[in-house]
Amino acid sequence: MCGIVGLFLKQDALRPRLGDMLTDMLITMTDRGPDSAGIAIYGDDSDGVKITVQSDSPDTAFAGLEEALAGDLNAHVTVKPVDTHAVLTVPAAQQAAAIAALEARGLRIMGTGAAMEIYKEVGLPEDVAARFDLRAMGGSHGIGHTRMATESAVTTLGAHPFSTADDQCLVHNGSLSNHNDMRRKLARKGVMTRTENDTEVGAAYISSRIAEGASLKEALEGTLEDLDGFFTFVTGTRSGFGVVRDPIACKPAVMAETDDYVAFASEYRAFADLPGIEAARIWEPEPATVYFWER
Structure with missing residues (x-):
């Protein structure tokens, strides 16, 4: 329905x-x-690209994620946890690399964009x-x-x-x-x-x-x-x-x-x-x- x-x-x-x-x-x-x-x-x-991700174990998955991803990308990254989701902001040029790194960590991609959060x-x-x-x-x-x-x-x-x-x-x-x-x-x-x-x-x-x-x-x-x-x-x-x-x-x-x-x-x-x-x-x-x- x-x-x-x-x-x-x-x-x-x-x-x-x-x-x-x-x-x-x-x-x-x-x-x-x-x-x-x-x-x-x-x-x-955003000043870059927002990537909304989800995890069934957010306390573990999001702990240290900002520093780890910034190191992987050699770029400035922000992570805003929201319950089981988190909204990351990464440089637009690093979007594909960021998604690959996040999926390798077992995170589910909900959506991406300059303005959209899901x-x-x-x-x-x-x-x-x-x-x-x-x-x-x-x-x-x-x-x-x-x-x-x-x-x-x-x-x-x-x-x-x-x-x-x-x-x-x-x-x-x-x-x-x-x-x-x-x-x-x-x-x-x-x-x-x-x-x-x-x-x-x-x-x-x-x-x-x-x-x-x-x-x-x-x-x-x-x-x-x-x-x-x-x-x-x-x-x-x-x-x-x-x-x-x-x-x-x-x-x-x-x-x-x-x-x-x-x-x-x-x-x-x-x-x-x-x-x-x-x-x-x-x-x-x-x-x-x-x-x-x-x-």
Whole structure:
């Protein structure tokens, strides 16, 4: 079933409240997905590249990591532990080497980018949000997901959002029927996935199209031609976010827009505590139609 939320802020004055508003939206969707939860936050650009990692043994895995990785790379590195996750900042030129060194230490890569941080774990959305102190996080936009696992195990890596390129991520409600075939096609292009989850294939498809020169709108339109099944996709990029539903659009979705923000949710009740929602333009996104907003 799953629940999706997304919030794109038009006014910088609301940036400090992004995490708080997204957390309320996410928790409201708990009964659509109590297995795991995740959120991608787009904050200030870093001086380098942010790499979000996860470990089941963070006390051990993150102890001394800053000094060790700085030595491996011969570069300045910062490490900010956040419960089972940590956000590292490394020089952009050292990104590939840093990822290889982190994976060699058994750390799981959640996402990379100048602005994006991804936090996701098994458990109720309220508990996941509290563990990462999501309410305290600010930024320009973000997307989140509550999962009811139907096609793969309840694990951290199976939780959404999924990211397969810098500052790009995806959350999904639905099921893709040709994800294994698409996974093979992407692999032949050198685009690899880490999990069996069909959503990661959707994320990889979109990021590969953008890497080939497509716009976000064109990449989302491509999902309607190349991905089979039923789906609602909400994707985040460094500059904004986009929404597309399959031509049948059997999964629930609603959007709201004011002068201050654009919001997406699987159900209207997720909007209840948003400021100014009573004056918002509210609509159900049309099937096979791409919506996107960029800064």
